[in-house]
Amino acid sequence: MTSSAARGVRVEDLEHSYGQEPVLHGVSIDVSPGESIALLGPSGCGKTTLLRLIAGLESPSSGSITIGEDLVAGETWVPPDRRRVGMVFQDWALFPHLSVAKNVSYGISKSTSKDTEVSAALEMMNLAGLEDRMPATLSGGQQQRVALARALAPRPGVLLLDEPFSNLDTSLRIEVRTEVRELLADLGITSIFVTHDQDEAFIVGDRVAVMRNGQIVQTDSPQGLYHHPVDQWTAEFVGTVSLLKGEAASGFANCSLGSVAIDPQLNGSVDVLIRPEQLSITAGGDGEVQSVEYYGHDSMIFVALGDDQIRVRCGPLVKFNRGDQVQLQFTSDQALAFRSD
Amino acid sequence: MTRTRAPRELRTIGLIGSLAFAFPGLYLIWRNFTSGADPLGLLFDTQTLEPFWRTVRLAVLVSASAAALGTALAWCTTRTDLSFRRLWRVILPIPLVFPTFIGAAAFIRTLNPGGLANDVLGAIGINETPELRGLLGAWLVLTLFCYPYVYLPVAARLRQLPGSFEQSALILGDTAAQAFRRVVLRQISGSLTAGTLLVFLYTISDFGAVQLMRYDTLTRAIESNYLARPPMAFALSLILLIFAGLVVLAERAVNRRLPEVTSRRISQPVIYALGRWKAAATLLVGGTLLFGVIAPSAALIDWAADGLLRTQRGGRPLTINFSKVVEAATNTLTSSVITGLVALLAVAPIAFLVGRYRDRIGHVAHSIVIATFAVPGILIALSLRFWTLKSGFFGDLLYNSMALLIFAYVVRFGSLAMGTALVAVKTVPDGLHDAASTLGADRWRRFRSVDLPVMRPGLLAAAGLVILSTMKELPISLIIAPIGFPTLTTRIFGSFEDAFVAEAGIMAVVLVCASALLSWFLVLRRADHL
Numbered sequence: 001m002t003s004s005a006a007r008g009v010r011v012e013d014l015e016h017s018y019g020q021e022p023v024l025h026g027v028s029i030d031v032s033p034g035e036s037i038a039l040l041g042p043s044g045c046g047k048t049t050l051l052r053l054i055a056g057l058e059s060p061s062s063g064s065i066t067i068g069e070d071l072v073a074g075e076t077w078v079p080p081d082r083r084r085v086g087m088v089f090q091d092w093a094l095f096p097h098l099s100v101a102k103n104v105s106y107g108i109s110k111s112t113s114k115d116t117e118v119s120a121a122l123e124m125m126n127l128a129g130l131e132d133r134m135p136a137t138l139s140g141g142q143q144q145r146v147a148l149a150r151a152l153a154p155r156p157g158v159l160l161l162d163e164p165f166s167n168l169d170t171s172l173r174i175e176v177r178t179e180v181r182e183l184l185a186d187l188g189i190t191s192i193f194v195t196h197d198q199d200e201a202f203i204v205g206d207r208v209a210v211m212r213n214g215q216i217v218q219t220d221s222p223q224g225l226y227h228h229p230v231d232q233w234t235a236e237f238v239g240t241v242s243l244l245k246g247e248a249a250s251g252f253a254n255c256s257l258g259s260v261a262i263d264p265q266l267n268g269s270v271d272v273l274i275r276p277e278q279l280s281i282t283a284g285g286d287g288e289v290q291s292v293e294y295y296g297h298d299s300m301i302f303v304a305l306g307d308d309q310i311r312v313r314c315g316p317l318v319k320f321n322r323g324d325q326v327q328l329q330f331t332s333d334q335a336l337a338f339r340s341d
Numbered sequence: 342m343t344r345t346r347a348p349r350e351l352r353t354i355g356l357i358g359s360l361a362f363a364f365p366g367l368y369l370i371w372r373n374f375t376s377g378a379d380p381l382g383l384l385f386d387t388q389t390l391e392p393f394w395r396t397v398r399l400a401v402l403v404s405a406s407a408a409a410l411g412t413a414l415a416w417c418t419t420r421t422d423l424s425f426r427r428l429w430r431v432i433l434p435i436p437l438v439f440p441t442f443i444g445a446a447a448f449i450r451t452l453n454p455g456g457l458a459n460d461v462l463g464a465i466g467i468n469e470t471p472e473l474r475g476l477l478g479a480w481l482v483l484t485l486f487c488y489p490y491v492y493l494p495v496a497a498r499l500r501q502l503p504g505s506f507e508q509s510a511l512i513l514g515d516t517a518a519q520a521f522r523r524v525v526l527r528q529i530s531g532s533l534t535a536g537t538l539l540v541f542l543y544t545i546s547d548f549g550a551v552q553l554m555r556y557d558t559l560t561r562a563i564e565s566n567y568l569a570r571p572p573m574a575f576a577l578s579l580i581l582l583i584f585a586g587l588v589v590l591a592e593r594a595v596n597r598r599l600p601e602v603t604s605r606r607i608s609q610p611v612i613y614a615l616g617r618w619k620a621a622a623t624l625l626v627g628g629t630l631l632f633g634v635i636a637p638s639a640a641l642i643d644w645a646a647d648g649l650l651r652t653q654r655g656g657r658p659l660t661i662n663f664s665k666v667v668e669a670a671t672n673t674l675t676s677s678v679i680t681g682l683v684a685l686l687a688v689a690p691i692a693f694l695v696g697r698y699r700d701r702i703g704h705v706a707h708s709i710v711i712a713t714f715a716v717p718g719i720l721i722a723l724s725l726r727f728w729t730l731k732s733g734f735f736g737d738l739l740y741n742s743m744a745l746l747i748f749a750y751v752v753r754f755g756s757l758a759m760g761t762a763l764v765a766v767k768t769v770p771d772g773l774h775d776a777a778s779t780l781g782a783d784r785w786r787r788f789r790s791v792d793l794p795v796m797r798p799g800l801l802a803a804a805g806l807v808i809l810s811t812m813k814e815l816p817i818s819l820i821i822a823p824i825g826f827p828t829l830t831t832r833i834f835g836s837f838e839d840a841f842v843a844e845a846g847i848m849a850v851v852l853v854c855a856s857a858l859l860s861w862f863l864v865l866r867r868a869d870h871l
Contacts, residue, residue, distance in 0.1 A: 081782055086780075093770070093773050095776070
């Protein structure tokens with residue numbers, strides 16, 4: 001099965017509110033054809049609303065949305081049934097009264113090739129043989145695949161996914177998101193997908209747009225986000241950090257770890273943010289191990305150093321116990337730092 | 342989430358529909374003050390007050406006994422080690438399928454000379470068969486056929502109630518009786534008052550049973566006055582209407598103050614060993630079934646078989662005119678099926694306005710339809726009958742017509758369909774519409790391919806409930822049915838004056854069987870799984 005030509009999505013200055021409650025404020029984002037974008041943010045940040053606005057399930061207070069060459073919201077209004085976007089819902093919203101095949105064929109217009117298109121969509125999602133089953137008789141993973149097959153069957157130019165993996169249990173979720181990433185890449189379809197899970201956003205998104213309080217605070221590649229977050233909140237949201245108070249002068253910050261390289265443009269009081277993997281730990285020193293969390297593939301050691309608590313990531317072999325004296329060493333080129341207020 | 346506004350046409354239809362529902366009640370009130378009589382004077386006349394007090398007395402007695410009997414039966418079958426509990430649970434709701442006037446007729450006939458009970462009692466040497474008449478007769482019949490209104494919700498509630506509540510009470514030192522009073526009763530009180538309200542409302546609106554038992558309540562006084570003295574009938578109707586309204590408001594007020602109920606069934610229910618009380622409990626259940634199910638069934642079958650067996654019993658042979666049975670059954674079937682469909686069409690737009698669009702007009706319309714639940718059938722019949730006599734062209738057009746009969750039935754039973762239809766509308770999740778939209782379905786296709794199929798079972802149940810009630814309806818059929826349109830209920834009821842013709846017995850069996858069948862599919866089968 002081939003996808004129809006992927007279309008880009010351009011959102012400009014979007015505003016939206018439910019009654020008096022503003023939900024989105026000045027949101028702009030440009031998604032290129034074939035690109036996969038993750039909308040990442042805590043619950044209530046407006047990410048699902050943005051997705052529903054793009055689908056046409058809500059209409060914005062102001063601003064515009066363009067899909068491909070067509071303006072769909074703004075000066076004009078195109079209802080959802082004529083936008084040719086596919087959508088996978090958080091609860092999958094499979095029609096309970098229709099079989100798997102009928103669910104998948106729902107969005108395909110009547111044509112002679114309808115049956116082959118349905119078979120192709122089912123084949124692609126490894127659902128062959130389940131055509132006549134009712135949704136209620138399927139497992140969570142199968143339902144998820146039916147929802148995806150149904151959204152893809154009409155060959156939409158854009159695919160929207162609203163927390164598509166959140167109803168699956170952990171092991172299945174990890175398996176399915178890898179499958180979906182490969183599928184979307186193979187199809188070359190434009191996809192926008194909502195999640196509150198940073199791992200998921202980094203795995204599936206070519207780029208990640210971080211949302212907070214109805215605004216997009218940063219749009220970047222996963223690596224760019226992780227290494228160059230625009231502010232402290234984003235740094236903490238996309239990964240673990242330890243916060244150290246420091247004094248900056250000529251490219252170095254003086255903090256409890258000693259002197260650490262930072263952005264040379266910063267001066268005065270700063271918050272230095274250290275990722276757990278930017279440190280190495282050795283026995284003997286003025287730090288004291290407070291606790292050890294063992295995860296199997298690696299481990300996290302919580303160290304008290306002066307007034308700070310610092311997290312250090314170690315391998316699966318932990319040599320330290322609570323109460324041990326340790327020495328911490330900053331091993332990276334430069335640490336994240338922001339002016340403290 | 343924002344919702345699309347309700348289409349204007351739907352709001353208009355809903356509004357018009359609800360006005361139609363309100364019309365009979367409002368017309369009755371209006372006529373009271375324009376009929377030239379002195380309604381306030383009549384209200385305090387002994388001729389109106391006496392039937393009123395009889396109605397109150399009967400309703401209080403029946404409600405109290407039905408509440409006690411229904412609760413006792415529910416407790417015995419869900420909380421004790423009574424034998425054959427599962428069987429009793431299936432059989433105990435059965436009296437609900439007897440229209441009360443047929444139950445009353447069965448009792449009266451079986452005790453009359455030629456009746457089964459009369460023969461049996463005669464055979465064992467008792468020639469003075471007791472007569473069932475007046476308050477005692479009406480009370481007994483209404484209690485026997487109305488207790489399931491209490492039994493069903495209370496038994497369902499008891500089955501949901503976590504056993505840990507009672508176990509805690511027992512561990513803290515309560516006896517079974519104390520635990521019932523201090524814990525269980527508080528938890529079932531909502532179901533108990535709701536069920537008792539149904540019994541109370543049913544009793545004050547009942548016409549057939551009190552008529553057959555010759556107990557002069559408001560409904561009977563209205564029926565006997567409406568031709569000769571309309572102003573008197575209007576005054577009596579106003580009292581009945583106000584009384585019904587007050588009862589519903591009182592129940593709402595009580596129910597609001599009741600404690601929140603817990604319905605998570607976590608632990609197994611407590612089962613009490615009856616011990617030496619086992620015989621008493623068995624007698625209670627057995628006695629109820631004997632008088633509420635077995636006796637009326639036997640009496641009806643005996644009555645129906647009468648025509649065939651008369652010659653063998655030494656009477657003169659009877660010719661049974663089966664075409665009369667077929668005619669009445671066909672009329673009942675057509676009128677009730679049409680009523681079911683029309684009622685569904687009338688309440689569905691309102692259910693949509695409320696359930697889908699949370700529309701303000703919809704909420705008003707919904708309240709109006711639900712309020713008609715309290716309006717006794719005889720008042721709707723009276724109101725429409727007088728309206729057609731008064732209102733010139735339209736009245737002439739509708740007088741004695743099938744359309745008027747259907748309209749009266751719909752107003753009477755539309756409120757039953759309302760609740761079920763609303764639940765059906767709410768069973769369609771918003772997400773399904775969103776999914777259908779993004780797959781390219783417009784409003785009409787969404788309605789056809791998503792709403793209708795998902796709502797279908799609920800809508801069918803709503804229509805079924807209306808059909809079931811319409812089949813059994815008596816006063817509206819008596820007063821409004823066009824001449825030459827006999828229904829099963831009017832024929833059976835009329836036969837009381839004709840010394841119980843055998844055809845009526847057959848019709849009664851047909852009606853009870855049809856009612857039993859529908860009830861099983863619609864009410865009892867579900868109620869048992871609550």
